[in-house]
Amino acid sequence: MKVALFVTCLGDHFFADACADAVRLLRHVGAEVSFPPDQTCCGQPAYNSGHRPEALRMMRHTMQVFAAAEYVVLPSGSCAGMMRSLYTELADSDEERAAVEDLAARTYELSEFLVSIAGVEHLGEGLSEHRVAYHHGCHALRELGVSDEPVTLLRSCGAEVIEWSADRECCGFGGTFSAKLPEVSAAMADHKLDTLPEVDFVTSADGGCLLQLSGRAGRRELPVPFRHLASLLWQGVVGTDASGGTS
Amino acid sequence: MTGSSTDYRPGAYREAAARSLRDTPAVRESVGSATRTFDSLRASAYADVDSERWRDWARDVKGHALTHLDEYLEEAERSLVENGVHVHWAASAADVHRVIADVVSAHGIRTVVKSKSMLSEELEVNAHLESLGVRPVETDLGEYIIQLLDEPPSHIVGPAIHRSLEDCRALFHERLGTPLDAEPDELAAAAREALREDFLAADLGISGGNFLAADTGTVALIENEGNIRLTTSVPRVHIALVGIEKVVPRFEDLAGLLQLTARAATGQPIGLFVSLIQGPRAEAEVDGPEEVHVVLVDNGRTALFEDDVAWEALRCVRCGACLNICPVYRQTGGHAYGWTYSGPIGAIISPGLLGLDRALPLPHASSLCGACADVCPVRIPIPELLIHWRERTVEEGRNPAGERFGMKAYASLAERPGAFSAAGGTLRWTPWRAAGRVLPVLNGWVQERNAPVPSPRSFRDLWREGIE
Numbered sequence: 001m002k003v004a005l006f007v008t009c010l011g012d013h014f015f016a017d018a019c020a021d022a023v024r025l026l027r028h029v030g031a032e033v034s035f036p037p038d039q040t041c042c043g044q045p046a047y048n049s050g051h052r053p054e055a056l057r058m059m060r061h062t063m064q065v066f067a068a069a070e071y072v073v074l075p076s077g078s079c080a081g082m083m084r085s086l087y088t089e090l091a092d093s094d095e096e097r098a099a100v101e102d103l104a105a106r107t108y109e110l111s112e113f114l115v116s117i118a119g120v121e122h123l124g125e126g127l128s129e130h131r132v133a134y135h136h137g138c139h140a141l142r143e144l145g146v147s148d149e150p151v152t153l154l155r156s157c158g159a160e161v162i163e164w165s166a167d168r169e170c171c172g173f174g175g176t177f178s179a180k181l182p183e184v185s186a187a188m189a190d191h192k193l194d195t196l197p198e199v200d201f202v203t204s205a206d207g208g209c210l211l212q213l214s215g216r217a218g219r220r221e222l223p224v225p226f227r228h229l230a231s232l233l234w235q236g237v238v239g240t241d242a243s244g245g246t247s
Numbered sequence: 248m249t250g251s252s253t254d255y256r257p258g259a260y261r262e263a264a265a266r267s268l269r270d271t272p273a274v275r276e277s278v279g280s281a282t283r284t285f286d287s288l289r290a291s292a293y294a295d296v297d298s299e300r301w302r303d304w305a306r307d308v309k310g311h312a313l314t315h316l317d318e319y320l321e322e323a324e325r326s327l328v329e330n331g332v333h334v335h336w337a338a339s340a341a342d343v344h345r346v347i348a349d350v351v352s353a354h355g356i357r358t359v360v361k362s363k364s365m366l367s368e369e370l371e372v373n374a375h376l377e378s379l380g381v382r383p384v385e386t387d388l389g390e391y392i393i394q395l396l397d398e399p400p401s402h403i404v405g406p407a408i409h410r411s412l413e414d415c416r417a418l419f420h421e422r423l424g425t426p427l428d429a430e431p432d433e434l435a436a437a438a439r440e441a442l443r444e445d446f447l448a449a450d451l452g453i454s455g456g457n458f459l460a461a462d463t464g465t466v467a468l469i470e471n472e473g474n475i476r477l478t479t480s481v482p483r484v485h486i487a488l489v490g491i492e493k494v495v496p497r498f499e500d501l502a503g504l505l506q507l508t509a510r511a512a513t514g515q516p517i518g519l520f521v522s523l524i525q526g527p528r529a530e531a532e533v534d535g536p537e538e539v540h541v542v543l544v545d546n547g548r549t550a551l552f553e554d555d556v557a558w559e560a561l562r563c564v565r566c567g568a569c570l571n572i573c574p575v576y577r578q579t580g581g582h583a584y585g586w587t588y589s590g591p592i593g594a595i596i597s598p599g600l601l602g603l604d605r606a607l608p609l610p611h612a613s614s615l616c617g618a619c620a621d622v623c624p625v626r627i628p629i630p631e632l633l634i635h636w637r638e639r640t641v642e643e644g645r646n647p648a649g650e651r652f653g654m655k656a657y658a659s660l661a662e663r664p665g666a667f668s669a670a671g672g673t674l675r676w677t678p679w680r681a682a683g684r685v686l687p688v689l690n691g692w693v694q695e696r697n698a699p700v701p702s703p704r705s706f707r708d709l710w711r712e713g714i715e
Contacts, residue, residue, distance in 0.1 A: 007706045012668075013675045016702035020714045035710045040661040040668075046654055048615055050637025050646070054658035061662050089631070138616035170574040174614025179691030181612060183265035186695035187275065187578040188614070215696030 001031040001118065004069035006062075008079045009041050010207040015075070018207070018228030022075040022110055025234055029118040031071075038065045044082040047090065049176045056090050063087075063103055071117065072107045075230045077140025077205045080109040085143040109140055110230055111150040111205055121156060126239035128158030131199045132232065135192070135213065136168045137206030150205055150229055157236025166195040173212035189216035196224065205229045255399065257585040257597055257609050264583040264612075274409045278401070278580040281408045285571040288514025289622060295516075301507050306626040308504065309562040312461075312495050313552065319461040319494045320543065326464025330526030333540040340370040343488065346542050347372065347453075351379050354484055354538075356451045360442075362468070362475040363387035364455025365403055365565055366488045366544060368587040369600070372453065383453075384445040386474035391438055395422055401581035401589065404512050404567035409580040442474070452478035452536070456489035457508065457564070459541070460498040465525050466541060467501050469509060469518030476520050485536040487524065490544050492552075492561040504564065511566035511624040551599030556635040560595045562625040569619035569629060575612055584609060591619040595632040603639055610636035649687065668707055675701035 003026050007019040026033045043058030062083070066072045074080040084104040091097040114120045132154050140146040151161050172178065172188025189212055196202065202224055204210055214226040227235075235241050254263060267274055312319050324334050337343040350356065359381055361367065373394075376383040385394040389407040393400060395418055400406030407415070415434055419425045423437045454475055458467040466487045468475045479485050495504065501523070509515045528535030552558045570576045570590030581589030586597055586606075594613060597606035610633050619629040640646050660667045679689045679698035692698070 012706045016706040019706040038664040050641040051654040057658045058661045142617040170616035179688040182691040182695045211699045218697035
């Protein structure tokens, strides 16, 4: 299994340790990992805010970067969703659409890849006796149909994934939405935080959601421990919070 | 208790939403709890049937009707006329107002009973009636409450959803003399008693119409309170205001559509009352109005239909399911949206019916979470349509210049990996508070949250050094 890792903009700068843990996880399950250095942005911020020509440029760049990859894996549900479900909206010829579909068929969010392609059933014991809340990022959930995979993996490390009434409700990030309508966006995060049971970790496959929730929890001085899914799963393998990452 | 908010227009969305969150936290509580209840009832009701197939079917029926709109509207007109109904075509609210004014003056109407109709809100019928010296009385319990409060509806199905039981107790105590600790049943009974007088006094009943079957000329209405039945049968004259997008080909289509709408709206298998109106009282009949008017209302719908992408919003059956599941709507209820239609559906039809300039920023009032599309009974691709209106915003140059230039610069950077990575490195060390003064995006973020903490070193650096 040759995996080209697409760390995404947020991953590169705000979740570097989690991305490194994604590399460790992928190697642990037998994948050969590469990091195509020309990768930049998938184009989602432009697409979601209505800047179609710019989104198209970023899509074409990304398609070029990953043209030869056997698998493209992202530690981000929403960027994977962009590539797999929304590039087809942007393609403007049959030829381009065919190339988009070809790339989409090789593109996976990390937990999805671990379960569906690498066939992981058991990762380790490192999360035994840990209570974990999993936040379903909207795009992983709806654009990719990823919902059981992360939970299965967390449980496979011994974690108790607890019930959370708002686990599938949007955190309020929404890219530029969070800055254009910050008051409503923050109220959405508040609902998530206010319904959160006591846990050892809150995790998600999406860095954007984690920035939103941790940024809001920080402002409200709520001591909630957030971890990116990749870091928590690697902790599940090795038993300690090896990366020391805060998110 | 105060009346409607001060600045009721879509353009004031951000301020109105912020004000609602800050000054009336009880609204968020009432709306949040009611919508979550509605949505869970909807989920159970969908699970009881093969809702995926029903929704495909409903999408196709409504879609077919819309793509053959001229044919079915003409057929509906012929059927209605055959049934003895007066049919009026109204291009605009002013046309509707004229029809109403003519009926009012021909029959010397003093009091009008109204059943809940979002279209009548859109057309500002109550204000028009008052200008004619006619007293409009809302007979749906929720509408009755907000009429007493002088507020617009905040939800398509539950217009008083933003008000708590305590609010209603205080209001009814003041206006109807019920005890301050009255149970909901007592409140409803007090309203029923007050309204009974109005039903008997009114010479005109005004309703909306959930569907209009073209082949039989049937106006179909669903409800739970019985007030629609009374509004459309007790007064001498009945006017039904029906949007042109409400026409469906066959009477048989109503069976599935009425059930699906009820399941989507309130999780009921069907509304407690279904009224199928086919004209005025016949000679042998004891009940029913002497005269029935159906006003077929365009008011911007044809223009919306002509938009190749956005027209799909016209399939809407006004069930409110997208409002109930929407995490954005749940924070404020409908008033913040500043127009009749709120929530996800409001954000995609307001630009069509009002014009994009008046509807902004509603297409941006969404995190694009996609929950609405999961539940829409007629499968309107709401997130896609939100993006469509955002693209139109950019094409028409209605977004801030800073955003336009910023996005172009961002795309150019993304095509040059070296520069992109260097710029990312800079962003990691940006003092967000200070930079927020020049970059509104950062400012919006730090207003409500702590600035994100960048990784000490980028992944790119970690990779270069080797990951063990």
